[in-house]
Every structure is written in C-alpha cells, then in structure tokens.
Amino acid sequence: MDGHDRGAKVVARLLRDAGFEVIYTGLYQTPEAIVNTALQEDADAVGISVLSAAHKHIFGETARIMREQGLADVILFGGGIIPPNDVLWLEQQGVRKVFLPGASGPEIIDFLKQAVTERRRAAP
Amino acid sequence: MSSELVERALNGEVRAAARLMTALESDPEAVPAIMSQVYPKAGKAHVIGVTGPPGAGKSSLVDKIAATYRDRGQTVGIVAVDPSSPFNGGAILGDRIRMQDRFADAGVFIRSMASRGQPGGLAKASQNVVALMAAIGKDVVLVETVGVGQEEIDVIRVADTTVVVMVPGLGDAVQTMKAGLLEVADVFVVNKADRDGADRVFKDLNLMVHIGMQEGKWSAPVLKTVATENQGVDELLDKVAQHIAFARQSGQYELRRRQAATVEIDAILRDRLLRAVMHRVPAFDRYAEEVGRRQYDPYTAVEHILQESGLGN
Numbered sequence: 001m002d003g004h005d006r007g008a009k010v011v012a013r014l015l016r017d018a019g020f021e022v023i024y025t026g027l028y029q030t031p032e033a034i035v036n037t038a039l040q041e042d043a044d045a046v047g048i049s050v051l052s053a054a055h056k057h058i059f060g061e062t063a064r065i066m067r068e069q070g071l072a073d074v075i076l077f078g079g080g081i082i083p084p085n086d087v088l089w090l091e092q093q094g095v096r097k098v099f100l101p102g103a104s105g106p107e108i109i110d111f112l113k114q115a116v117t118e119r120r121r122a123a124p
Numbered sequence: 125m126s127s128e129l130v131e132r133a134l135n136g137e138v139r140a141a142a143r144l145m146t147a148l149e150s151d152p153e154a155v156p157a158i159m160s161q162v163y164p165k166a167g168k169a170h171v172i173g174v175t176g177p178p179g180a181g182k183s184s185l186v187d188k189i190a191a192t193y194r195d196r197g198q199t200v201g202i203v204a205v206d207p208s209s210p211f212n213g214g215a216i217l218g219d220r221i222r223m224q225d226r227f228a229d230a231g232v233f234i235r236s237m238a239s240r241g242q243p244g245g246l247a248k249a250s251q252n253v254v255a256l257m258a259a260i261g262k263d264v265v266l267v268e269t270v271g272v273g274q275e276e277i278d279v280i281r282v283a284d285t286t287v288v289v290m291v292p293g294l295g296d297a298v299q300t301m302k303a304g305l306l307e308v309a310d311v312f313v314v315n316k317a318d319r320d321g322a323d324r325v326f327k328d329l330n331l332m333v334h335i336g337m338q339e340g341k342w343s344a345p346v347l348k349t350v351a352t353e354n355q356g357v358d359e360l361l362d363k364v365a366q367h368i369a370f371a372r373q374s375g376q377y378e379l380r381r382r383q384a385a386t387v388e389i390d391a392i393l394r395d396r397l398l399r400a401v402m403h404r405v406p407a408f409d410r411y412a413e414e415v416g417r418r419q420y421d422p423y424t425a426v427e428h429i430l431q432e433s434g435l436g437n
Contacts, residue, residue: 016214021238026221033227037220040234042142070139 008049031061045075063094169258173283178271180289181315183222184351201257201265208238244278245269274304281384292321317348404433
C-alpha cells in the first residue's frame with residue numbers, strides 16, 4: 001500500500017458492512033510486513049491497494065513471499081491505478097483478482113464472498 | 125487434527141498458532157481439546173491489560189510498551205480487540221496501524237480480534253488466545269481492550285496487571301469518582317501528557333488514589349506518558365514490574381487467578397448446561413414462542429424445561 005488510502009478505506013468499510021472482519025494495516029506496507037500480518041492473523045484473503053505504479057513489485061513480491069511462507073492458499077487480490085495490460089501478468093504471479101478503477105462495491109464483495117467460501121470448503 | 129496443530133504451535137510454528145487462534149474464535153467444538161493442551165503451559169507469561177476510553181492512545185502505548193520490552197530482551201504477544209458492528213457482524217480492526225514498526229520483528233506476535241457482540245471490552249475467545257500466546261512462549265502478553273466506558277472491565281479477569289489509560293479533555297473530577305474502570309487500575313497512565321489539561325487529570329487521579337489508599341494494599345501509581353514520543357514508557361514498565369512483584373508476594377496474584385478461574389468455570393458450565401438442556405428438550409423453541417405470546421411467564425417455562433430435561437427437583 002502506498003501514500004493514498006482513501007480507496008483502501010472505502011473498500012475496508014464496504015467489506016465491514018458486508019459482515020467481513022477487516023484488519024486495516026495503514027499505509028506504506030512492505031510485502032514482508034503484509035505477509036507477516038496475514039500469517040499472524042490467519043487471514044482468508046489479502047487485499048492491497050497500489051496507486052503509485054509500483055504494483056508489479058508489490059504484488060509480485062507479496063505473492064512470492066506468500067508462497068515461500070506456505071500461504072499460497074490465501075486469496076490475494078487488489079486494485080488501484082493499474083494498466084489493464086498488466087492484469088494478466090499480475091494474475092500469472094498469483095494475484096487472484098485485480099479490480100481496476102470503476103469497479104463497484106458489490107463486485108468486490110461478491111468476489112470475496114465466493115472466494116472465501118471456496119477456500120474454507122477446500123480447507124482440511 | 126488440533127492436537128498435532130497444538131504441538132506445532134508449541135514448537136514455534138507461527139502459522140499453526142494463528143490457525144489455532146482462529147479455531148478458538150470460531151470453532152467451539154475444538155476449544156476444549158486445544159485448551160487442555162495449552163492451559164498447563166500458559167502460566168509463565170506476565171499478562172498486562174491496557175484499557176481506557178476510545179482515543180486515549182491505547183494502541184500507540186501498546187506499541188511503545190512492546191518496543192521497550194523487546195529492548196529489554198523479552199518476547200511479546202499482543203491481543204488487540206476492536207468492536208464488531210452490532211448490525212452486520214463486520215469489523216474494522218485498526219490497532220495494527222499504530223504498530224507497524226513491530227511487523228518485521230519475529231519476537232512480536234500481534235493478533236487482532238473482533239469483539240463479536242461480547243460485552244465487557246474483550247472478545248469471548250480473548251482469554252484463550254492470551255493463554256495460547258503464553259503457551260507458545262511469549263514472556264509478556266499485552267491485551268488491548270476496545271475503547272471502553274465505565275463498566276467494561278472484563279480485562280481484569282485476564283490480566284495480571286491492568287493499566288488504565290486516561291487522557292485530558294474527557295471530563296471533570298467527578299468522572300474519576302464514578303465506579304468501574306478506575307477501580308480496576310493497577311497503574312494509571314495519563315497519556316498525551318503534553319496536552320492542555322493533563323496536569324488536572326493527573327492531580328485528580330492522584331487525589332482519588334490517595335483517598336482509597338489502604339495499609340498493606342497496592343496503591344495504583346499515576347504516571348504521565350506521551351506514547352507517540354516514547355516518553356514515560358520505561359517508567360511505566362518499571363511500575364508494572366513493581367506491581368506484579370507486589371501481587372505475587374502479597375498473595376493478590378493467586379487470589380486474582382482463583383477469582384478469574386471461578387468466573388471462567390462458571391461461564392463454561394452455564395454454556396454446557398444450556399446446551400445439554402437444549403439437547404434434551406427438543407421443544408425448546410416452542411416455549412419461547414408461547415412465552416412471547418404471553419400464554420404464560422418465562423419462569424414457568426424454565427420450570428417446565430428443567431422438569432423435561434430431568435434437572436428439575
């Protein structure tokens with residue numbers, strides 16, 4: 001997450017109102033810190049907002065460290081100012097879903113509800 | 125499944141501990157087996173409760189307390205509780221925002237918890253999560269309550285030492301005379317002590333403590349801190365250490381643990397009894413319906429339910 005947090009706060013609030021427990025970490029998280037938080041909190045999903053054009057680095061590194069730490073089953077998603085051309089690359093790195101500017105609240109909520117349900121069903 | 129998971133957690137695997145915490149929160153069936161393994165190993169940590177009104181700076185203070193214990197070579201667990209929405213069950217858990225400098229430190233395990241409708245300032249599973257933090261070897265466990273009013277004082281059942289954080293600007297001396305929060309403090313902190321009115325709060329608290337002083341009993345010291353500037357935190361930890369030493373020596377520690385155990389056993393027993401009764405009385409819901417229609421009163425309903433379940437006399 002970079003220096004802008006309005007988008008992230010709006011999404012956090014939307015998810016809260018949909019009944020999710022959202023752990024909000026604040027700005028300027030490194031991939032290591034993001035993964036460590038997901039690990040300690042036993043998160044179902046990790047959402048990252050990037051508007052600084054560093055999305056390839058942040059998502060790529062986060063996905064890599066998640067695999068390294070055995071968190072490949074945790075849903076990684078995000079959004080921000082991301083060129084549509086980069087979406088495929090991000091998905092190949094392990095990002096499950098990238099929301100581009102203009103994505104609606106219900107879209108994000110529906111995606112997450114379904115993904116979390118599937119993940120929990122698959123859990124041992 | 126869970127027995128192996130507990131072994132892994134006790135051997136230091138963070139993911140196993142984190143998953144157990146989720147089970148303690150969300151899987152009532154799994155809790156007894158987990159706790160039977162965890163509880164005997166949970167006695168060594170010093171559990172410090174940090175409570176106070178919303179906006180008092182509890183998270184910032186907890187962060188600096190954790191940092192200072194780390195400097196002193198101790199490992200730290202943090203259990204930070206925030207409120208759940210009573211309307212949709214969702215929650216935004218924001219205590220980590222003030223603790224970012226701890227994220228990269230493997231000696232600090234932070235777990236956020238939503239209160240999930242539990243009154244009292246903690247979540248139902250907080251006590252068990254604290255025990256697990258202790259069992260996996262954290263020297264100090266910090267429990268941060270939701271921002272509380274005057275009556276949410278469950279933290280004293282969990283903590284060995286309770287720190288009550290106050291700030292200037294929340295009310296006059298009469299507020300500090302009211303019952304509740306102030307009576308549970310082992311140490312008082314006036315945080316944001318660089319602000320106007322801090323001296324007034326400091327003096328009021330000191331006066332209240334002084335009036336309540338009793339020979340041979342611990343009298344809560346009042347300290348000033350500015351958590352964001354890391355001022356006063358060392359002194360706070362020294363007072364906390366003095367308190368636990370006093371409590372151990374005077375028998376207060378044992379007494380408090382025994383009282384907490386009584387409440388805990390009581391709560392589990394009620395829960396189990398209720399479930400057992402509901403299991404034996406399939407028509408449980410029918411009674412609620414009939415009482416709701418005022419066909420008879422709730423006391424009569426309970427009498428019938430007890431007779432039906434074989435527990436009546």
